[in-house]
Amino acid sequence: MSEPLLSVEELQVRFQTYAGRVHAVNGMTFEVGRGEFFGLVGESGCGKSVTGLAILGMIPRGGAVASGRIRFHGEDLLTKSDAQMRAIRGRHIAMIFQDPAATLNPVFTIGSQIVRVIRQHTSISPEEARRRALETLDAVALPDPPRIFRAYPHELSGGMQQRVMIAMALSCGAELLIADEPTTALDVTIQAQILGLLAEIRRRQGVSILLITHNLGVVAETCDRVAVAYAGRVVEVGRVEDVLFRPVHPYTQGLLAALPRAGQAKESLLSIPGSVPDGLALPSGCAFHPRCASAVELCRSGEPALTVVGPDGHRVACHLFRREGAA
Amino acid sequence: MxxxxxxxxxxxxxxxxxxxxxxxxxxxxxxxxxxxxxxxxxxxxxxxxxxxxxxxxxxxxxxxxxxxxxxxxxxRGDFGTSVKSHQPISRDLRNYLPATMELVLAAMLVAVVVGVPLGVLSGARKGSLFDHLTRLASVAGVSVPTFWLALLLQLLFFAKLRLLPLGSRISNELALYNPIRQITGMYTLDSILTGNWAGLRDTLVHLILPALTLATYPIGLAIRMTRSTMLEVLSERYILAARAAGISERAILFVLALKNAIIPTITVLGLSFVYSLTGAMLVEVIFSWPGLGTYLTDAVLNIDFPVIVTVTLVVTVFYVVVNLILDLVQAALDPRVTLR
Structure with a gap:
């Protein structure tokens, strides 16, 4: 693979709280190629959303990057000034969020919000910005763009609101779109439409998409590659067909086994024992070992590194596999 | 419509x-x-x-x-006759009401121009030194006794610095040589309308101290209200989304957030305006400002009931109209508000 558009390398993010230091992200590593649809999947609290915000230089108050690199076009974003990051946000890297109703400003029209973003990043006239806003509304397949342009957010449905968010995100020609749980708050049928739209935009405009989600089904439907995160680290990464259909890491296997399937008897629904570790006090060694049925002594002491286990960069961070592979 | x-x-x-x-x-x-x-x-x-x-x-x-x-x-427009002065009340109102309006409107203008931006920045920099100082100022503004502050300002700006007049609406010289032709009775407005620039200057100079004194309370209110609603609005997801879209911090604070946060501030300032129409009595007395508050207080002390009833009615009219305007402003700012 040529140089990736985005590469997150050994990223560590800490939050200082009254209870102590929370280890939210602990050596997150993954790469998103140009035009790639990449999934970052994990349970809530695994650091996936914080990673998304860290890429934009928007870690919430109390948090900071402790170490690592975030390269975009080969340049380290962590060394950029606030003003430089602001020029990148919205212009080169855009982000959409869960719950589009809360993400649109309720007291401004859709049009004025898109025009504001466009005019923030370009020096074009108001009329030209308006024309471009109408074009982007059209590009996300919203009916009657002039009407949407004049509408207020509460006058649109959830699916339309998320289309508006996507239009706004793409209005300045961003190369990377970070989509943080973009369909979680939507009806299932609308979910499929929004995912279809993201896939179509990727195909048509060649934009890279970093999809942050807890939903393996969504990843299976849309993504080229996927990284599974646990306790702020990537435990398994690779092509979707490898990671989701030939999972190696016990956590990935557990997640997949826990997915309900149509026609499956209720009693056979599996779950991973225990719960997601607290970022205040992470387990030693492999963070998953207290919940892992096959954990051995080494898992308690040493942190496993990502190791190639299969074709096309299928990598996993697990002592078990390395032991088996070595044997 | x-x-x-x-x-x-x-x-x-x-x-x-x-x-x-x-x-x-x-x-x-x-x-x-x-x-x-x-x-x-x-x-x-x-x-x-x-x-x-x-x-x-x-x-x-x-x-x-x-x-x-x-x-x-x-x-028929006949408000009756004052029991005390035997003057028609409508004539008194024509003098006192514009004087009070001018003073109170000036104070509210100061409150908006000073209080709202301070509240916005204080909310945006929660926990900073600036925030602490601003909150201190707001508590002081709400709790400082008006008469004491008024005397202090007179002492400083009139007695010591000799910069500003002690009181009254215009100077005697102006009244003699350059009188302001009365249209609305609000001298600043009238002097602008008639192009009497000497009059405007003189009026403004007289307006500064009483307006500032009267503004301290609404400034404190505006800071408090704006700060607390800004804190709420700034934690909304649409603000996060605006940052993610690279919108400048100034536009986020003073346009995107403020339009959501300003309504409660406007409401309390509107009510404070109506209250001050008769509640500015202390300021009026200290600065020899011939206003409605003094007029009403005198009437109460003299049991001048036609005046009491009339002033009460006038204030009621203001109250009703201001409330209506506040509701319209709210509907204009927030499209989700429906007028029923």
Whole structure:
């Protein structure tokens, strides 16, 4: 693979709280190629959303990057000034969020919000910005763009609101779109439409998409590659067909086994024992070992590194596999 | 025209409110143990004089008839005659009301221009030194006694620095050589309308100290309200989304967030405005400002009931109109508000 558009390398993010230091992200590593649809999947609290915000230089108050690199076009974003990051946000890297109703400003029209973003990043006239806003509304397949342009957010449905968010995100020609749980708050049928739209935009405009989600089904439907995160680290990464259909890491296997399937008897629904570790006090060694049925002594002491286990960069961070592979 | 029907309905409601308020104040003014007829004729009256005055003022008539006479006169624009000064009240109002309006509007303008930006920045920098100082200022603004602050300002700017006048609306020199032609009775406005720039300057110089004094309370209110609503709005997801879209911090604070946060501030300032119409009495006295508060206080002390009833009605009209305007402003700022 040529140089990736985005590469997150050994990223560590800490939050200082009254209870102590929370280890939210602990050596997150993954790469998103140009035009790639990449999934970052994990349970809530695994650091996936914080990673998304860290890429934009928007870690919430109390948090900071402790170490690592975030390269975009080969340049380290962590060394950029606030003003430089602001020029990148919205212009080169855009982000959409869960719950589009809360993400649109309720007291401004859709049009004025898109025009504001466009005019923030370009020096074009108001009329030209308006024309471009109408074009982007059209590009996300919203009916009657002039009407949407004049509408207020509460006058649109959830699916339309998320289309508006996507239009706004793409209005300045961003190369990377970070989509943080973009369909979680939507009806299932609308979910499929929004995912279809993201896939179509990727195909048509060649934009890279970093999809942050807890939903393996969504990843299976849309993504080229996927990284599974646990306790702020990537435990398994690779092509979707490898990671989701030939999972190696016990956590990935557990997640997949826990997915309900149509026609499956209720009693056979599996779950991973225990719960997601607290970022205040992470387990030693492999963070998953207290919940892992096959954990051995080494898992308690040493942190496993990502190791190639299969074709096309299928990598996993697990002592078990390395032991088996070595044997 | 989604507004027109609403406004008409609200104004009809206002008439009801006015009728009730006029009845209540009228009755209260009559049942308190005092004799308006005795007040009318002055000190040491003979019983015959009092009886004559009673007949003149129609005080011997039943209460409902007195009220109807009063309302009929009101509708003709006749507010009655002051018992104390024997002057038509409408003439007094033409002097006092614009003076008060000018003072209170200036104070509210200061409150908005100073208080709102301080509140916005204080909310945006929660926990910073700036925030602590601003909050201190807001508590001080709300709690400092007006009369004390007024005297302090006079001491500093008049007695020590000799920069600003002690009181009154204009200087004697101006009244003699460059009088302001009265149109609205608000001197700043009138001097602008008539192009009397010397008059404008003189008026503004006289307005500074009383307006600042009167503004301290609403400034404190504006800071508090704006800060707390800004804190709420800044934690909304649409602000996060605006940052993620690279919108400048200034636009986020003063446009995107403020339009969401300003409504409660506007509401309290509107109500504070109506209150100050008669509540600015201390400031008016200290700065020799011939305003409604002083007028009303004198009337109360002299049991000058036609004046009391009239001023109450005037304030009620303001209250009703300001409330209507506040609701319209809210609807204009927030499209989710429906006017019903």
């Amino acid at each position: 989604r507004w027109l029907g609403y406004v008409v309905r609200r104004l009809l409601m206002a008439v009801l409110v006015l009728v009730s308020v006029s009845i209540v104040t009228f009755v209260i003014a009559r049942v308190i143990p005092s004799d308006p007829a005795a007040a009318w004729v002055g000190p040491h009256p003979t019983p015959a004089q009092i009886a004559k005055a009673r007949e003149e003022l129609a005080l011997d008539r039943p209460l409902y008839e007195q009220y109807l006479r009063y309302v009929t006169a009101l509708l």
